Each structure stands twice: as structure tokens, then as C-alpha cells.
Amino acid sequence: MRPILPLLSLAIMLGGCTVGRDYAGPPAAAPKAAGGAGFVRADEGQFTPEAPAARWWEALGDPALDALVVKALAANPDLATARARLRQARATFRVEKANGMPSVSASALYAHARIPGFDFGGDDNGDSGDSDGGGTSNLNLYNLGFDASWEIDLFGGRRRTVEAARASAEAAEASLADAQVSLSADVAQAYVNLRDRQTRIALNNASVAMQEQMLALSRQRLDRGTASRLDVTRLEGQLDTTRAQIVPLNAERDAYLNQLAILTGEEPGALDATLGAEGKLPLPPATVAIGDPATMLRRRPDIRAAERTLASDTARIGAVEAARFPKLSFMGLIGIGGTSLSALSHLDDFAAIAAPQLSWSFLDFGRARANIEKAEGVRDEAEARYRAAVLAALRDAESALSRFRYRRVEVATFARAKASADEAVRLSAERYKAGTTTLIDLLDAQRQQVAAAQSLSLAEAGLAGDFVAIQKALGLGWSDAG
Incomplete structure (x- = not known):
């Protein structure tokens, strides 16, 4: 064993050497936002710099939506896929850590050989075999042994591989969180769309009923000669148009029910009984907490996944670069045994082998250099993707805030139009009671009231959708994967 000591000393001295670049953190992709600057389009009247809540959907105040999101986060198949990928990545990390440790295995062997043409001349005890005559010998062999192998991480290639695997596992964890963010937003958006379609179907049915009543009155007037055929034909066309508008709304309602089920x-249709009836459209709160851009960039899982991927690809450069240098490995074997079972008890009579091996592929015609350049290119691509993720996150947040801001103006405008339509119906009803207007005029005012309500419902659904988009852009809706 003494000749091995110099090699062990050399391995210990070189063990602290790690080639490749050390990861120094992500690049500064958005220095103004990271420095704490506020969102550009955030109005104080609509948005507050307070920290937003992770379970943001509860701010909509709809218990049915809350239950759907909780169920989706527990049972969604795509989320189960992301969890499985996280388990794989964590297992890979543990495997890479274990690969840097010595490998020890045990073996037990019994062999019986009948060899013709040989006579071992065994003794009376049969320790070395026995002969059955005719120059044929029978031989028994018993052996117990242990062998070990270990590759010394001289230049840190194994450490870089473990570092890359750890960062990949953390990227998988961030990807799972990003899937949770997208899922909660998709559930909320589908629920908002469902309630909007149900509301508009009810309003369209009310409009159809009014137009049918108007058409019946017009036909009566036509029979009495107080209305023209043109008036009746115009109302018939208007009624058919309104009826046709309900058809795509029904199809979209069914599609959103199926989407929520998935x-x-x-299975599709599983939620028809619980969500098929018309429900109230959830509306966002008066003020929305959005925090600040720097916190948002740290919170968004897709950015963390991109940053962890960059760290992993940076570490892999060192793992590839270590392949250019010599490798030192040790193999050892120790065993006891013989031609009889009693030989296994002779512990002082054993065979031992210790074999250090030094290998170095110093002539590879540029293969190692090309692999390093490839790893550096992968790392540069990861850095570019990280920068793009940061900028895209800021764009998503700013755009969502802007849309929400202007959508509120739209909702306020349609709300005033709906109030005017309500007042017109009230005045028309008073005039009809006083005999100064016809029932058709009153029904027409009511039809316009329904149309105003439809426009307001569509705008409110857009406002709720924009609220959902803000929460998704802020990276909310995920919980720690543990």
C-alpha cells in the first residue's frame, strides 16, 4: 500500500481545484425595475404598492371559484406532470451526489467444475478436488469477496455536475410553481367567461321575449291597418338576428364548462349540474395591490426557472472542461476462499488487490475544446432567455395594468349608458300608463335596456379578465413545492 500513498497525497492536494467559471448570479436585465422603481402605469386610485396576496382569487369573493381553483391545484393532470418532473430532477441530483462517492460491492461464488483429461490428485479430504478415474477431475470453488472503485474528482468535474443537477432541480421546482400560476389564472378566466356567457344568454333570452311581443303587436296592427308590412318584416329580421346570437353563446358556455372540468x-360534463345554472359574474375589488417591480421579478416562477437554468448551464461548462485533464481512479479487491467450504473461515488467508489508474486523453483532435464551446453556447443561450423572461415579465405587468386601467373607464361608461336606458324605460312606462305612447315604444325602450345590460356585462367580464391577467403577470398563485 505504500506506493499508493503519494498518489493519495496528490489527489488530496488537487481535490480543491475546480475548473470552469463560478456562477456569479444572473445578469442585470432590468436595472431600473430591480432598483425599486414603481410601475409606470400604476395609478394611485386603482393600484396600491402593498404586497399582493398569493391566493388572489379570493379577492373576487366567489366561493364557487375558490373551490374550483383549490380542486384544480390538487387534481390537474398537467400539474401532476410538473410534480413528476420535479421528483425526477431531485432524484437526479441525489444520483449525481452519490456518483462522487466510492462504490463498494460484495460477491459470493460457488463453482463446481468437472474437467476431463486432468487429474488434480486431490487428497483424502477433497480440498483440491477429486478424481472419478479415467483422468477426469471434479473441482469445487468457494469465494467471498469485496471490491471497491472510486474516481478522484481532481479538477472538480464531479462537483460541477452536482452543482448543475442541484440548479436543475431548483429550476424544476420553479417550473412547478409557474404551472400553478398559469393554472389558477386559467381556471379563473374560464370561470369569468362562463358567468359572462350565462349572463348574456339570459339577457338575450329576455330580448327575444320582448321582440316576440313587439312582433305580435305589430302583426295585430298590420291586420287592423295601422302598421305597414315593412315594420313587421323589420321586426322579424331583428328577432331572427337576436335568436342567432344565442347559438354561439350556448356553444361557448358548454365549452367553458368542459374546460373547467378538464x-x-x-371528465367533460362533470360540472354541468353544479355550474350549469346562471351565476353572478365576479368583479375585482375597488383597489388592487400590486407591490413593486423588484419584488415581482423575484417572485415570478418563470424568471426563477430561467435563472436556475442559467446557473445549471454555467456549472456544466466546468464539468465539460474537466474532461480535458487527467483522471485518477482507484480499484480495490479483497477476497477469501478456496476449494472447500472450510476455506471461508481462514480470515488470515486472503487475496487483496489495489490498483490506482491514471488516464488522460491528451490527443483528441479538438473534441474537448469543441464540447467546451458547445457548453458555453448553451450557457449564453440560457442567459439570453433569462433576459428575455425578465423583460417579458415587465411587459406583461405593464400591459395588464394599462388594460385594467382603461377597462375601468369603459365599464364606467357602459354603466352610465345602462343607467340612461333604465331611466328611459321608467319614463316610457309612465307615458304608456298615461296613454301618451304605445306598448311597442315601451318594449323598444326595454329592448335597448337589455342591449345596454349586455354591453355592460361584456365590459365587466373584460375587467375581471384583466384583473386575472394582472395576477398572472405578477406571478401569483403558487405555493412552495416543499
């Missing part, structure tokens, strides 16, 4: 891990 998102929650159910």
Missing part, C-alpha cells in the same frame, strides 16, 4: 381533473 382543468379540475374531471
Whole structure:
């Protein structure tokens, strides 16, 4: 064993050497936002710099939506896929850590050989075999042994591989969180769309009923000669148009019911009984907490996944670069045994082998250099993707805030139009009671009231959708994967 000591000393001295670049953190992709600057389009009247809540959907105040999101986060198939990928990445990390440790295995062997043409001349005890005559010998062999192998991480290639695997596992964890963010937003958006379609279907049915009543009155007037055929034909066309508008709304309602069922891990149609009836459209709160851009960039899982991927690809450069240098490995073997079972008890009579091996592929015609350049290119691509993720996050947040801001103006405008239509119906009803206007005029005012309500419902659904988009852009809706 003494000749091995110099090699062990050399391995210990070189063990602290790690080639490749050390990861110094992500690049400064958005220095103004990272420095604490506020969102550009954030109005104080609508947005507050307070920290937003992770379970943002609860701010909509709809218990049915809360239950759907919770169920989706527990049973969605795509989320289960992301969890499985996280388990794989963590297992890979543990495997890479274990690969840097010595490998020890044990073996037990019994062999019986009948060899013709040989006579071992065994003794009376049969320790070395026995002969059955005719120059044929029978031989028994018993052996117990242990062998070990270990590759010394001289230049840190194994450490870089473990570092890369750890960062990849953290990227998988961030990807799972990003899937949770997208899923909660998809459930909320589908629920908002469903309630909007149900509301508009009810309003369209009310409009159809009014137009049918108007058409019946016009036909009566036509029979009495107080209305023209043109008036009746115009009302018939208007009624058919309104009826036709309900058809795509029904199809979209069914599609959103099926989408919600799939998102929650159910079969299509499973939620028809519980969500099929008309429900109230959830509306966002008066003020929305959005925090600040720097916190948002740290919170968004897709940015963290991109940053961890960059760290992993940076570490892999060192793992590839270590392949250019010599490798030192040790193999050892120790065993006991013989031609009889009693030989296994002779512990002082054993065979031992210790074999250090030094290998170095010093002539590879540029293969190692090309692999390093490839790894550096992968790392540069990861850095570019990280920068793009940061900028895209800021764009998503700013755009969502802007849309929400202007959508509120739209909702306020349609709300005033709806109030005017309500007042027109009230005045028309008073005039009809006083005999100064006809029932058709009153029904027409009511039809316009329904149209105003439809426009307001569509605008409110857009406002709720924009609220959902803000929460998704802020990276909310995920929980720690543990």
C-alpha cells in the first residue's frame, strides 16, 4: 500500500481545484425595475404598492371559484406532470451526489467444475478436488469477496455536475410553481367567461321575449291597418338576428364548462349540474395591490426557472472542461476462499488487490475544446432567455395594468349608458300608463335596456379578465413545492 500513498497525497492536494467559471448570479436585465422603481402605469386610485396576496382569487369573493381553483391545484393532470418532473430532477441530483462517492460491492461464488483429461490428485479430504478415474477431475470453488472503485474528482468535474443537477432541480421546482400560476389564472378566466356567457344568454333570452311581443303587436296592427308590412318584416329580421346570437353563446358556455372540468381533473360534463345554472359574474375589488417591480421579478416562477437554468448551464461548462485533464481512479479487491467450504473461515488467508489508474486523453483532435464551446453556447443561450423572461415579465405587468386601467373607464361608461336606458324605460312606462305612447315604444325602450345590460356585462367580464391577467403577470398563485 505504500506506493499508493503519494498518489493519495496528490489527489488530496488537487481535490480543491475546480475548473470552469463560478456562477456569479444572473445578469442585470432590468436595472431600473430591480432598483425599486414603481410601475409606470400604476395609478394611485386603482393600484396600491402593498404586497399582493398569493391566493388572489379570493379577492373576487366567489366561493364557487375558490373551490374550483383549490380542486384544480390538487387534481390537474398537467400539474401532476410538473410534480413528476420535479421528483425526477431531485432524484437526479441525489444520483449525481452519490456518483462522487466510492462504490463498494460484495460477491459470493460457488463453482463446481468437472474437467476431463486432468487429474488434480486431490487428497483424502477433497480440498483440491477429486478424481472419478479415467483422468477426469471434479473441482469445487468457494469465494467471498469485496471490491471497491472510486474516481478522484481532481479538477472538480464531479462537483460541477452536482452543482448543475442541484440548479436543475431548483429550476424544476420553479417550473412547478409557474404551472400553478398559469393554472389558477386559467381556471379563473374560464370561470369569468362562463358567468359572462350565462349572463348574456339570459339577457338575450329576455330580448327575444320582448321582440316576440313587439312582433305580435305589430302583426295585430298590420291586420287592423295601422302598421305597414315593412315594420313587421323589420321586426322579424331583428328577432331572427337576436335568436342567432344565442347559438354561439350556448356553444361557448358548454365549452367553458368542459374546460373547467378538464382543468379540475374531471371528465367533460362533470360540472354541468353544479355550474350549469346562471351565476353572478365576479368583479375585482375597488383597489388592487400590486407591490413593486423588484419584488415581482423575484417572485415570478418563470424568471426563477430561467435563472436556475442559467446557473445549471454555467456549472456544466466546468464539468465539460474537466474532461480535458487527467483522471485518477482507484480499484480495490479483497477476497477469501478456496476449494472447500472450510476455506471461508481462514480470515488470515486472503487475496487483496489495489490498483490506482491514471488516464488522460491528451490527443483528441479538438473534441474537448469543441464540447467546451458547445457548453458555453448553451450557457449564453440560457442567459439570453433569462433576459428575455425578465423583460417579458415587465411587459406583461405593464400591459395588464394599462388594460385594467382603461377597462375601468369603459365599464364606467357602459354603466352610465345602462343607467340612461333604465331611466328611459321608467319614463316610457309612465307615458304608456298615461296613454301618451304605445306598448311597442315601451318594449323598444326595454329592448335597448337589455342591449345596454349586455354591453355592460361584456365590459365587466373584460375587467375581471384583466384583473386575472394582472395576477398572472405578477406571478401569483403558487405555493412552495416543499
